[in-house]
Amino acid sequence: xxxxxxxxxxxxxxxxxxxxxxxxxxxxxxxxxxxxxxxxxxxxxxxxxxxxxxxxxxxxxxxxxxxxxxxxxxxxxxxxxxxxxxxxxxxxxxxxxxxxxxxxxxxxxxxxxxxxxxxxxxxxxxxxxxxxxxxxxxxxxxxxxxxxxxxxxxxxxxxxxxxxxxxxxxxxxxxxxxxxxxxxxxxxxxxxxxxxxxxxxxxxxxxxxxxxxxxxxxxxxxxxxxxxxxxxxxxxxxxxxxxxxxxxxxxxxxxxxxxxxxxxxxxxxxxxxxxxxxxxxxxxxxxxxxxxxxxxxxxxxxxxxxxxxxxxxxxxxxxxxxxxxxxxxxxxxxxxxxxxxxxxxxxxxxxxxxxxxxxxxxxxxxxxx
Ligand SMILES: *Cc1c(COP(=O)(O)O)cnc(C)c1O
Numbered sequence: 001x002x003x004x005x006x007x008x009x010x011x012x013x014x015x016x017x018x019x020x021x022x023x024x025x026x027x028x029x030x031x032x033x034x035x036x037x038x039x040x041x042x043x044x045x046x047x048x049x050x051x052x053x054x055x056x057x058x059x060x061x062x063x064x065x066x067x068x069x070x071x072x073x074x075x076x077x078x079x080x081x082x083x084x085x086x087x088x089x090x091x092x093x094x095x096x097x098x099x100x101x102x103x104x105x106x107x108x109x110x111x112x113x114x115x116x117x118x119x120x121x122x123x124x125x126x127x128x129x130x131x132x133x134x135x136x137x138x139x140x141x142x143x144x145x146x147x148x149x150x151x152x153x154x155x156x157x158x159x160x161x162x163x164x165x166x167x168x169x170x171x172x173x174x175x176x177x178x179x180x181x182x183x184x185x186x187x188x189x190x191x192x193x194x195x196x197x198x199x200x201x202x203x204x205x206x207x208x209x210x211x212x213x214x215x216x217x218x219x220x221x222x223x224x225x226x227x228x229x230x231x232x233x234x235x236x237x238x239x240x241x242x243x244x245x246x247x248x249x250x251x252x253x254x255x256x257x258x259x260x261x262x263x264x265x266x267x268x269x270x271x272x273x274x275x276x277x278x279x280x281x282x283x284x285x286x287x288x289x290x291x292x293x294x295x296x297x298x299x300x301x302x303x304x305x306x307x308x309x310x311x312x313x314x315x316x317x318x319x320x321x322x323x324x325x326x327x328x329x330x331x332x333x334x335x336x337x338x339x340x341x342x343x344x345x346x347x348x349x350x351x352x353x354x355x356x357x358x359x360x361x362x363x364x365x366x367x368x369x
Pocket of ligand 1: 043094095096097098121164166167168195197225226227228229234237238239
């Protein structure tokens with residue numbers, strides 16, 4: 001006799017839709033028989049690894065037989081030096097997604113509610129739903145987070161608010177003054193996660209907050225960052241949070257003891273020191289963003305100004321244009337479905353030549369030639 005395992009699953013999990021990742025390059029090659037593929041679907045760093053990281057990782061391969069340092073001491077020490085925070089404020093994660101989930105599991109049960117914005121990062125609804133908690137989704141304003149609406153949505157049972165700054169997939173962001181006022185207004189029993197996955201790109205902007213300076217004033221603030229984007233280590237899975245030590249201590253209790261692997265620890269530590277590669281990556285992104293915006297402007301295609309390493313552009317029918325671009329060997333990201341933006345495509349900023357290939361293919365499939 002077979003069990004009805006679906007019925008046995010928790011209600012939260014029954015209602016989940018799995019996260020849809022960008023299509024891997026190998027899959028497109030296999031399915032479409034295309035040789036030269038340009039992937040602009042997952043906001044990866046088009047420059048790849050720095051030489052120093054590559055060498056450090058290669059030298060570290062011999063240590064794969066050992067368990068990693070479960071405390072990540074060396075990486076934490078490098079982060080302490082970089083950010084001027086105390087070591088007991090840092091929690092390391094298997095990507096920052098790992099941390100987002102840990103936070104939800106520490107503070108939220110199915111009797112609680114979690115607030116995030118319409119069009120916000122897909123991991124927030126997933127971790128909320130997995131617990132079976134109530135998701136309060138506030139309407140977006142100009143595609144971005146409406147902090148006034150988010151504040152008004154807070155209830156007695158609210159335990160957590162997610163703010164992506166800048167947000168993925170819209171690239172929208174909240175400035176210093178707005179975010180500070182919001183933190184002032186949120187009661188202390190509500191944890192505010194400010195997800196800064198694109199911090200290194202966004203902090204070029206003068207009005208972008210330096211949220212680390214607020215940690216002393218707001219013990220309910222958690223900042224998350226990652227090595228997946230500007231540092232180019234998406235495949236290794238390493239991210240971190242900085243928070244009040246009590247929160248870090250709580251996260252540590254449910255963290256998998258070896259959630260960050262040997263190679264990831266080594267790579268992240270070395271990447272943090274390679275400021276040249278980071279600078280290059282940021283400059284490349286700035287130039288690529290200009291290239292995309294200029295091209296969209298020329299054709300009159302509406303787009304959402306972005307502080308990330310990606311841009312969302314209105315192509316009419318996102319899913320259709322996505323599919324036609326695949327046949328041209330270009331992988332982008334359609335953002336209908338859970339993101340609720342069926343007219344848009346999200347495109348990561350690539351190398352200038354990759355951006356150009358994308359743009360030429362886009363004009364072709366949209367009959368703009
Ligand atoms: C990419 C991204 C992350 C980071 O994911 P990792 O798990 O660190 O690879 C987190 N938040 C947002 C908004 C992102 O776009």
